[in-house]
Structures are given as structure tokens and as C-alpha cells.
Amino acid sequence: MAAPPPRAGGCPIHHDAAPAGLGPTGCPVSAGAAGFDPFENGYQQDPPEYVRWAREQEPIFYSPRLGYWVVTRYEAIKAIFRDNLTFSPSIALEKITPTGPEANAVLEQYGYAMNRTLVNEDEPAHMPRRRILMEPFTPEHLKHHEPMVRRLAREYVDRFIDDGRADLVDQMLWEVPLTVALHFLGVPEEDMDTLRRYSIAHTVNTWGRPKPEEQVAVAHAVGNFWQYAGKVLEKMRQAPDQPGWMRYGIRKQQEHPEVVTDSYLHSMMMAGIVAAHETTANATANAIKLLLQHPEAWREICEDPGLIPSAVEECLRHNGSVAAWRRLVTRDTRIEGVDIPAGSKLLIVTSSANHDDRHFADADFFDIRRENASDHLTFGYGSHQCMGKNLARMEMQIFLQELTRRLPHMRLADQRFTYVPNTSFRGPEHLWVEWDPARNPERRDAALLQAQPPVRIGEPSRHAIARGVVVESATPVADGIVKLRLVSPDGRALPRWTPGSHIDVECGEPERSRQYSLCGDPADAGALEIAVLHEPQGRGGSSWIHGNVRVGDKLRIRGPRNHFRMDETAARLILVAGGIGITPIAAMARRARELGMDYELHYSGRSRAAMAFLDELAALHGSRLRVYVSEEGRRNDLAALLGQPREGWKICACGPRRMLEALEAHCAAWPDDALRIEHFESNLPQLDPAKEHAFEVELKDSGITVTVPADRTVLAALRAANIDVPSDCEEGLCGSCEVRVLAGQVDHRDMVLTRAEREANDRMMTCCSRACGGKLVLEL
Template sequence: MNTRTQQSLAGCPVAHHATPDAGRCPVDHKAAQFDPFQDAYMENPSEFVRWAREQKPVFYSPKLDYWVVTRYQAIKDIFRDPIAFSPSNVLEPVGQPSPEAASILKQYGYAMNRTLVNEDEPAHMARRRVLMEPFTPEHLRKHEPMVRRLVTEAIDGFIDDGRVDLMEKLLWDVPFSVALEFLGIEDDSDRATMHKFSIAHTINAFGRPTPEESANVAHTVGQFWQFSGEVLEKMKRTPDGPGWMRYSIRQQKEFPDVVTDSYLHSMMMAIIVAAHESTSFASANAIRLLLEHPESWADICKNPLLISPAVEECLRHNGSIGSWRRRATRDVEIEGVAIPAGARLLLVVSSANHDPRQFGDPDFFDIRRDNTVEHLTFGFGAHQCLGKNIGRMEMQIIIGELSRRLPHMRLAEQTYKYVHNLAFRGPRNLVVEWDPAQNPERNDASVLEATQEIRLGAPLAKHVVRDLQLAEVRQVADDIVLLRLVAPDGRPLPQWTPGAHVDIECGHTGLSRQYSLCGDLDDRNAWEVAVLRDPESRGGSSWLHQNATVGAELRVRGPRNHFRMDEAPTGRILLVAGGIGITPIMAMAQRARALNLDYEIHFSCRSRCTLPFANELEQAHGSRLHVHISDEGSRNDFDRLLATFDDSTQVYACGPTRMLAALEEAVSRRALPDSALHIEHFVNTVTILDPAKEQSFEVELRNSGLTLTVPNDATLLEVLHGSNIDVQSDCEEGLCGACEVGVLDGEVEHRDSVLTTAERRENNRLMACCSRAKGKKLVLDL
């Protein structure tokens, strides 16, 4: 044990007497008692460190000699900087191996070296680029029939039993078989021995074996090392065969300095475990979570398109990675805490995934959450999990087959058992029960023939649908109806923020339209939208006016918000609306009043009979409301209006294109700051893609270490998806804001109707579905 470790274990590593301004003490009673090697942590890491996430987001653990980080943004920033935060300690034993264990490993010639998860730059990205092609969605598709066959055969084996331990009969065996086939290993292995190998490797790399366990673990790990080497040598004799390992062997011939023998041996051992352990536990956690929320289980049984977003929310809410590790290569500061060079960091990913600063109402399990794909279960940046999409495929097929063939299964009474370690988390048992007489396939053979769509990548926002019921339809002005939407089973709906919109599917043609939410912000039982019948629309509003009747069901996506109001402004707030554009402005006004902000509403309409919500607005806002009715000779003079406001004013506007253009011109004449004006558009009038007029360009993905070419006949979004990069999307028309990506360098040709003029000038984000580079290259925060 080195001197620093000895000093650390004695208490706080900050020398307060020598450095009075070293920062607040990172150790208190709870930090001193922190011990993740127990069932309470394995069961729910997020709850276990809630106190830290809320009160002490970075603390030092004397028991581990690790600095523990618990909040989303800090962990994401650490992941995005592999230079300052080295992954070199990811597979490092937590404690110092005993001399006996070290001697045993030496006898087996154990020489575990660097792999894709614990290698520093630049070696890591050089190898990753050479070896990543089989992990792309295009290449993974060919494995889908094999995964379906394995899952079907496993379920066939217990479908009539009425009770089964899914971990024993499905969730360990199928991912293990998939891993072997993906790697190209002939499946003639002793399953019990391989399971023993995996557990030993997990305990050795991520656990804290007792002195009694360490010798046995060392023997098993040594045997695993030898087995991996034997398999590798066998593959080298048939390098043209299938599988990722043989692909790597072929790449070794072309890139011998990048793909070395030592690297291949270490990867063989590491990936046998990583390729199935995380998927096994993730599937178990997901099925347990879904069955604990029967309404969500019923939803995916009814609508298989929800399986992909449900998997993503399960990975966020109860993923298979509890924490990950890094080492600081220099003195750094995290959340105001000084961290010395050489310090080891424990990043509690499960805690980050429950951070309310990133995920609204984070403990609420919502399979339709709009930003769930931002979870950190797969990591982020250069070291993001390469196998994430094959894991997604397996989970979707497993859950899809179970929900189709055993929709009536339920959790049995049981005590869950865990392997205590810092990385992989999930139960070693998952017993479910059902009545075989109710198996759907006994009465309907077609159940066995159906398959659901598999999504290799982030869920499509258009699949994240809620079936809501119209509880009220009310005329609020000529050609404007207010729709009150509720969950048919009375479930509460997610909270939303002013400016948020939902997408409503209009019929069965795939047509969907965005409508701003305008109801009571505090009402969790219903959402309200107002719809104007527009004879020049593309059919959405007309369909709703014809079909929106009390009791009717509508398919709704969202809410999503790219028209947010600053709730801590330095000056006054000016809210400007035209016609139906009052809907998002109403919610902003409600929030401004609740926060006691200084605001005014200026509402323009053609005639009084087309003026919606007039009485409600006047009662709620009194003299702060100013109505301008054209037919009565009252028009909103924007130049005159803006003359009464100073440069600290924030202007929020929604309405017809002509009104918004006039407001933009007035703001420009008034020389208000670019950041003063925020606009919500109804339509996007910019041409999205015309291959004959486009030029190709390059995008450098700074965090992923990749450079891609976007050709003239493809969108940036399409290229990102094809390269295994997760970006959510929905409308793909530049209207909804779902595919927003950060820009670090290069000039953007914006083609969306989401960003304001000021936001475009900032040039720090774009909509990947439509925007392109003005020059030859963009650098993105991906």
C-alpha cells in the first residue's frame, strides 16, 4: 500500500492545516461510512447516495480510497475528457491483491493488459476505429434472426411450466450464447464453468473478495485467462471465419502495431464477460421494473413499438451499471471540490441517471420520457459502450417475446441475491409465475408468428406514444376548440414546463402536428391544447376538428420544450401572442405570475369572435393583459411597444409568420440584444434537403473521436445513426427540436424553425435532421 493510500485511509486527504483554502472537507460521517459492497447499494445505488447527490455531490470515501461523484453533469464532463480523467483503473482490483492471489495468477501466466474500456489515448481511439465496424447497426442486423431463435427456444422450454427463474433459463444463457456467436466462438463450452469464469472475473476486477475467497478467485481467473488464450490460438488458425474476434485477427494483419497479440488476448477475456454480463443484468432489471409497474407492462403488451423507449427508460431508471471508474491525471476541481492528481474517482452512474437537474421527476418511471436516451448507463464520449446496440437488440427481443407470449406473468415472492461489485449490478435470480392455461398461443397460433420492430439506436420519438382520451371538447372561439386529454386509466401525466408542446397523430396516415400545452401547470391529471381549424393547413387541424369528440382516443407524443422561459430574468418579460399563438404564452404568464415576475401580455387578434380565452386571461392577469383587435381599430405597434422596455427585457412571442417577422424587425430597429427575442414558429418554410444543390461536408465528433462524411444526398442525422451515434429524432422537418446537437466549431447553415436569431448567431447547436455546414467541416459535441 503506498504512502498516499495509508494517509487517505486515516481520514480526509485534504491537508487543511497546510492549505486553509483547500476547499470544504470532503469527508463527513456519511462519507466515512460509505460502503458499496452490500445489498442495499446493489439494490438501488441511486437511493443509497441520494444524500450525496442532494448535499455533498463529491466526497471522499476513506474505506475505498476513492472520490465519489454523484451528479449527472459532473460525471458526463468527466466521461467527455479522457485526457484529464484516465480510464486506466477501470479493471484495477479495488483492494491490493494478496501475495497468495498474485502468486497464483502468475502461475497461470495471467497478463491482463489494456482493453477498449481501460486504455488511454491516443492508443484507445486508434484501436477503436480499426475494430468498430461490426458494432454498427448495419452489421448488427444480421444477428437479429439468431437472437430471435435463441429467445424463442428458451421460452419454449418453460412456456407451460407456470413458474421459472428467468435468470437461470433465459437471461443468462441467451446473452451468453449471443456473445459467443458474435465473437465467433464455437458454442461447445461448459456453461457452468463459463458462468463461474464470469463471476470470478467480475469479483476480481470490480469486487472486494475476502481473504478466504481471493485464492479461489485467482485460480478461476487464471483458468479463464488460459481458456481465452486457447480459443484465440484456435481462431488464428481459421482467421477467415465469422465473428468479431476473427475480424480483429484479420485487422491485426493490416494494422499490426495497433492490434497486438497482448491486446487480442485481453480483449477476448474481457469481452466474453462484458458482452453478456451487462445485458443479462440489464434485462433482469428491466423485466423486474416493468412487472413492478403493471400499467407500463400492459402498455408494451398492447403496443410493441413502446418496447424500444421502455428499454431506454429501464436503462436509465434501473440500469445494469452502478458505477464506473476514472483516475485524475492532474489536479482538477469537480463541483467546487479540489481533487489531486492521481486520485481515483468512482462515478455513480445510477445516481447521475436520477439527477433532477437533468431528468424531470427522475424517480418517476415513465416509458414515454422524452429525454431518457440521455442516460449515462452506456457511458459517454470516446469510451461509450461499443456493444450498446447489440444489448438493445437482445433486450428488445427478450422483452418483446415475453410480453407477447406471457403477458399475464407476474413476479413471485423472492429475496434477490447479488454479486457485490462496483460495476455490474442486477439480481442473480428473477422468479416469475403465470397460469399456463391463459397462455395466448393456446387459443391463437398467430401469436407465435408476430415480431416487433427492433430499433438499433436511440428510440424514435414517434414511437413514444401515449394513448390519451378526450375528457372534454370545448369551443373557445370561432374555429378554435380546447381539447382536454387524460389517461384512460386515470394515471397522472408527466409534469410539463411553459412553452412545451405535444405531438398529436391525426388519423392513420402518419400525419402528426405539434400543439402547445396551455392548461394548468399544476394539474397532473390532464393536458390541454387548443386547435385552430386552418383551411390552408396540411390536414391535421381539420382532422382533429372532425374527429375530436368526448371519449375519443388520441395518440400523443411528448411533452417536449425548446421554447423555455427564463424563470430568473434580470429585467421585465414581454409576452407577445397572435391568435392561436396565445397557447404557450398563457402557460408562461401563469408561471410568471406564480413567481411574482414583472411581465406584460400583448395579445393580437383579427376580431373579438376569434379571440380565445379572453375571460380567463383577464381574470388571471388583469391590467397586465393588453388586447389588440384589428377589426376594432387596435393594432399592436411593436416599435412603440418596445420603446417602453429596456435592454434587459426578454421577449417571448408566438403567432403567425407575418406578425413574428414584424416583431423581429422592430427588435432589430430598437437594437435590443440578440438574446432578447424568443420565438415559437408554427411551420418550417426552409428547404430541408435538395441533393442537386447540396455539397458534402465532414463532421468531427469530438467526444467519440470519429470523423464522418455527410454526402450531398443524406442528412447529418442519417449519417450519425449509421455510425452508431445516438441522437433522438421525431418530425425530421426542423420543427420539434428533438435532434438538437451541440456545435463546437465550424459555421452552421441553419434550416430549422426551432432556434432564435440569437441562438443561430451563437452557432453552438444545430438540428441534425435538416441543418448542414456552410463550409467543409463542423466539430460536434458528440
């Protein structure tokens, strides 16, 4: 058989076979592309599964039925969000199914003039408006809404708690987010049923395929919705000082009339009512459905409410309420190697991106502890990322907190799930659940109703992912040092780890976590081992562990994470440990031995009694172990060991600050990446505004610039601007808050990056590092 002719312009379809004719660029349309119909039940039920074939074989294709190019992979979709000049959002609210003249005439008689909003506006108009209207969406301001959301959630659960059966959508998940949305916007809480009908009509009108006989009725509902929004807006103008985001916009219009216009406010009023509640209602219904379909995950969040923030992120990733968005190509471009001409319309299937194995390991697996779940694109990305994302997160957390606390025995009822047919927004129209009221926990414990669980606002789940472990053994291994062996409560395997990894242990409370290096055998999947030195003058973590932790106790940990990796390709590996710094070094030495590497292990301590694992290390490493005991008059001669740089040698060290500073001095002439250090104490001083200067941080992907005052960290300034950045220790030790740097010189103050990594100047730790000059440009 002859070889197929070459593919043109990156087209993934062989040009010797055109199963369904040609697309707009002259390339064949594949059978899968020809059959793609987002209004079919398959797409409505499970969009990522419906386009799996495309994600795996034809990541961008032209849909003749829709008249759009369809994009399905994570990196391509994120790049589209990042470049809002090439990929204009202007069609995001355009009718995806053109309506007939009769329906159009109906809309015209209502004066319907839906125009630009934060969702579909191009630059340069978009960012000035977004900046002006952003403040009420920041975490600091959203906290004021938390008591109301919790009160509403409890009141609605009260209504059906003793019934044993409920449709959560009809009886809670639609009305509460709508009430919250109206409260946030400052809209009267009247006509809730009417607003629900209006909202559904708006969704069908914009993203659906109403039948010809339905179009007129939909148009009447949308027209009434438009007029309702206008009337409410006019009423608000009579009392602009009252609470609510729309009144905030009216006040800002008085300051910036050329930016915040009348037509803009009218369009935002209507769009805001839909955006602020429908996506949250759908997302919560999807999340509860998903969790109850995975009873083990439901049980875990019932037993450990601290997992709820991370469960919310994984639910948003795995089964979010936004299936797809749209963009207009403004200039000839290439996507996934395929030439796409200017004027093309794109359907970017974000729900498919969230199931892309290239970015999310085992993406179809539902894992409420997934570390990168908050990378999902359900809220979009970049300058048009959903401003209400943290309001939605807060509501979802509170709903799950109340339901897991009061109805942990809840289960899905037998039912068939239906969805309003459209390309972009999805959630079950009904969600029937059942339970036995006799088993309601509050019947036995009335104090249950008084609990006020914490809510995380404005932070991704990554640093909040905790797992419960049990202390299987607590063994003294040296004076003042106890080794804890931690196992899973249900006997299952724990996450795999590599030498140099650490875990974060919550020492009595979630807000007080401390990092401890893993010192056991990485091949032992049944347990994680740490060794903790009692430091009475430390930050309190070790004292808490030594004073409180006993065999059989349950602890909460996060990780493992590794920012201290050994180079397994080194020609010779020099491992240097001082005191409790032996913990990560011991695991590295074990790995080097297994690999048959050329290595040396140098271990220093005050006294043999204070040095952990000496006998074990001697048995494993024999003559490769060199021990230096101060009270015996023997010290490690670092000048002799490292005075001469050696080709291909790598040094890994952990120990007291003085030892590490001496190592850095002796390795000054070595290649920049030869020495890698793990600090277990921070030398980060308190931020002194008198010694700092303010600077700007430009967020390239978000299109905004944030000022970092002299008295705030970059991390704090980003959070205040509603930008998600994970963090944990906030002392420059753990590396959680790392971001990519595109321009500007960084004043590095962390204890994570090597000298070579600092000189590369392409990343920084936002909790402590600052700008040398007046500006940094970050990939955020």
C-alpha cells in the same frame, strides 16, 4: 462554542474532528467514509441508497478500506468521463482486491496476460483502435441481429410458458444474451455452462473480494478462460471472412497491424465475451425485477408496447447493471472542490450519479416516461462510452416485448435476492416469477405469436416517450377547426405545461407525428387542449385527425415541450396571432392576464367564422384584444405597431409564414431577443447535394470526428457513427435534436432559435442546420 476551523482544499469534513484518522491528503476521514465497504450487502442490494449520505453531504470521500476516492454526483462523474487524460481508464480492469502469491502463480502458469482493451486503454492508442473496430456496433449493422434475438427469446419462453413458475435468470436471461454475444463475436456456441463459470470468475477476480481460500479456484477459472479465448481466436484466423466482430478485428489487423495487435485481439476476445453478455443479462434481470415491483408500470408497458424503449432507459437509469467504474488521476486536480493528488484512484459510482436529484428530478421515483432518462451514465460517457450499448438496448426491448405480450399476468415470486459481491457489475443471481398458465393470452389468441413489434436501435428514449390519452370532447370552434380535450385514461393528472408548449400527436402511426400547440388553461392539470385546422393540402396529420378522431378514442402523445416561451419580465408584451396561430398565443395571453402584465393581443384572420376562440378571448381580455378581419377590410398595421423599438417590450408571434416574415422585417431594428416566433409549418427544403458541401463534426466528449457528406444531415451522420441524439419532427420545428456547439460557424436552418440565439452560435438543430465552413465542434 467556538467556530470550527476552516476547511482545507475544499474538504467537506471539519478539521476539528477526525473521527477515523487522516486520509492521504492529511484531511480527516469521516465516519461514513471509514465505514464504506462496497462488498457489504447494503451496497450490493442498492448502491445509490448505500451512498446517499455521500451524495447529499460528502460527494467525494476517501475510503481507507478500499484505498480509493469515491465520487457520487452526476456532474462530477460526467466531467471525469469527459476528461480521459486527467482521469485515465488504465485501472478499469485492474484487480480491485490484490490476490496472494499462490493465485498469482496460477495465473502465470496459464500465461495470463490480460492487457489493453477498449475499456482500459489510454490515448493516443485508444481512439484509432476504437474507430477501426466501431462499424459492427452501428445501428445499421445491429439490425441484422434482431431476428436472431427475437427467435431465441421466443424459443426460451416456449420452454417454460406452461409451467407457471420460472427462474428467468437461469432459464432465459443468462443463456440468451450469452448466445447473442457469441453470435455477435463469431464464437462457437459450445460450452455455455463453462463460459458462464468463466465469466463470473472474471468478474470476481477483477471487481470482487475473493477470500484467500477462493483465490486459487478463481485464478484457475480465469486462466482457463484466457486460454479458451486464445484457442478460439486462433481457430478464427483460419477463416477470417466468416461473420463476427472478432473476425472483423482479424481482417482489420491485416490492414492496420500496428494498431490492431495480437495481444489486443486476445484481450478483447476475453473481455468481449464478458462485456457483450453479462451486463445485458444483469440489466435485463434488474429491469424485469424493477418493473414487476412497480405493477402499474408493468401494466402500462403490457398495454402499450410503445413505452418499452423509454422503460428500458429508465430501468438502466434507476437500476442498471453497472454500479461503478474506476479511473486513475494522472495530475493534481480538484473534484467537487477537493484537492486530489496525482496517482489517486477513483471509484466513480455511476449508479449514484443516476440518482442525483440535481440532474434527475425526483431521482428515486421510477418513471417510465422520464424525458431525460437516457442521460444516465450506465453506459459511461464520452470516448469510452460502451460501444455495445445499442445491442444491449435491442435485446432488452425484445425480452420485454416477448414477456409482456405472452406473460402480462406474470408477478414476482416471494424470494430473497442475492448478488455476486463486487464493486461494479450487479444483477440478481436468480429471478423467480410466477403466473397462472390458464390465463396465458396465446391460449385464446394464437395470432399473438405472429406479432413483430418494432425495435428502436441507436436512439435514446426521449423522443419515443408516448402516453395514452382519451379524447374527452371534440368541439368545432371555427370553420375547419376542431378543439380536442385530451384526458388521462385513468383520470390522473397530466403533466404540467407552460404557455407556448406543444405536444406531438401520433397521427395513425408512431412514425407520423405532428406538433400541436396547447391552447387551454395551464392551471388545468386534468386535461390538455389542442385546436387543429383541417388542411387538406398539408402533411396529412390534420386530415387524419379530422377524418378519424372521435370522442372516446385513444390517442398517443409525446410532451409537452416548450421552445416558445414568453418573457414574463417584459415591460410590455405584444402578442400577435394569425389564423390557427392563436393556439399558443391564447395561452400566453391568459398567463399575462393572470400575472397582471401590460400586454396587447393582436389577432388576424380571413373571416370571423374562421377565427377560433373570438368570444372567449373578448371576454377574457376586453380592450386588450385587437381583431383584424380581412374580409371586413381591416388589417394589422405592423409598421405602426412595431416601427419604433421600445425599451423592455417583447413580441411573441405565431401564424402564417408571410405574417411572420413581415414581423421579422419590421423588427429588424429591435434588440435581437425582442421577437420570438413560433412556426407551425416548415420551410425546410429537400436536401440538395448539388448545393451543399461536406464538412467535419468533431465530437469533443467522444473523441471522434464524423464526416457529414453533402447528401446527409448532421443527425443522420451522428446516428451512423453510433452517437445518440434525440429527434422528433426532423423538419427543424420541434427543437428535439438540439446540441451544444463549441466551435465553428453554424448555417442555421431551423425554425426554433431566435435571431439572438443564432448569433450566439452556441447551439444547433442537427436535423437541418449545417456548417458554414469545413468543421464544427460539438459537445457530444
